[in-house]
Amino acid sequence: MPLVSIKNELLRARQGGYAIPLFDTYDMNSTEGMFAAIEERRAPVIAAIYSTWMDFPWIPAYAAYIRARAEKSPVPVTLYLDHGADFEQCMRAISLGFTDVMYDGSKLPVEENMKNTKEIVRAAHAMGISVEAELGHVGQGSEYQDFAAQRKGFTDPELAARFVEETGVDFLAVAIGTAHGVYRGKPQLDLDLLAQIRAAVDVPLVLHGGSGLSEEQFRAAIKGGISKVNVATDLYRTTGRRLVETAQKEDGINYQGLMKAAMDSFQERCGYYLDLFGTTGKAPCQEF
Ligand SMILES: [Zn+2]
Numbered sequence: 420m421p422l423v424s425i426k427n428e429l430l431r432a433r434q435g436g437y438a439i440p441l442f443d444t445y446d447m448n449s450t451e452g453m454f455a456a457i458e459e460r461r462a463p464v465i466a467a468i469y470s471t472w473m474d475f476p477w478i479p480a481y482a483a484y485i486r487a488r489a490e491k492s493p494v495p496v497t498l499y500l501d502h503g504a505d506f507e508q509c510m511r512a513i514s515l516g517f518t519d520v521m522y523d524g525s526k527l528p529v530e531e532n533m534k535n536t537k538e539i540v541r542a543a544h545a546m547g548i549s550v551e552a553e554l555g556h557v558g559q560g561s562e563y564q565d566f567a568a569q570r571k572g573f574t575d576p577e578l579a580a581r582f583v584e585e586t587g588v589d590f591l592a593v594a595i596g597t598a599h600g601v602y603r604g605k606p607q608l609d610l611d612l613l614a615q616i617r618a619a620v621d622v623p624l625v626l627h628g629g630s631g632l633s634e635e636q637f638r639a640a641i642k643g644g645i646s647k648v649n650v651a652t653d654l655y656r657t658t659g660r661r662l663v664e665t666a667q668k669e670d671g672i673n674y675q676g677l678m679k680a681a682m683d684s685f686q687e688r689c690g691y692y693l694d695l696f697g698t699t700g701k702a703p704c705q706e707f
Pocket residue numbers: 502599627628649
């Protein structure tokens with residue numbers, strides 16, 4: 420089916436108490452592995468391109484490939500800009516056929532984040548595109564002990580309510596104790612804070628920094644109101660290890676063999692998260 424905005428699926432997920440993963444895929448092998456996983460599990464998914472990759476010259480062709488590939492798939496697929504840097508980048512993504520965009524102004528002063536988000540929401544909505552923004556700031560796992568472990572950057576529930584109201588944003592990324600990349604130390608989630616944010620706003624909530632949480636933490640966060648979980652680092656690390664193992668184990672390994680290993684690794688790992696988040700079986704399927 421054609422690419423679709425994830426908005427309806429996220430509203431269904433919020434209603435149904437499960438979450439939809441966002442996977443930052445990077446190339447055809449990772450994308451094909453992801454497609455194999457969602458098709459065998461009949462699951463909706465968000466395929467994302469990360470902000471800093473948007474300047475690569477192959478991105479327009481890659482976005483066109485995901486669009487064409489989604490059309491051949493019986494499950495809903497969304498093409499999403501992850502951590503959009505500014506208005507211009509969000510608009511460029513939309514011009515390339517992305518169906519939803521995240522604008523990340525979380526490092527800016529709140530009023531500036533709010534002003535920029537509002538501008539992007541207005542333009543995106545005029546084109547039928549949904550927008551995610553981040554309030555509070557999800558930092559880096561390498562700085563976990565100095566930042567999130569000390570509750571720095573956490574989302575304020577009252578401010579969240581005002582932010583959603585004033586910007587008209589469709590989904591809100593929250594900071595409740597996660598971080599991007601590899602965690603230094605053990606991540607701790609503030610589920611009470613999540614409950615307060617959930618009570619204060621009625622848009623689907625997003626958890627960034629999924630790589631490194633325990634299964635129990637994922638389940639608790641989803642039960643507590645998270646409807647979208649971003650996963651990237653774990654996919655890359657798992658697949659990196661698989662490539663090294665494959666190269667060492669198999670005699671006469673060649674480039675094609677490694678590409679197949681990358682695809683298989685993405686298929687398995689994406690499948691693992693789809694099962695864990697309760698996304699499996701949730702696609703409103705169209706036979707084709
Ligand atoms: Zn993120």
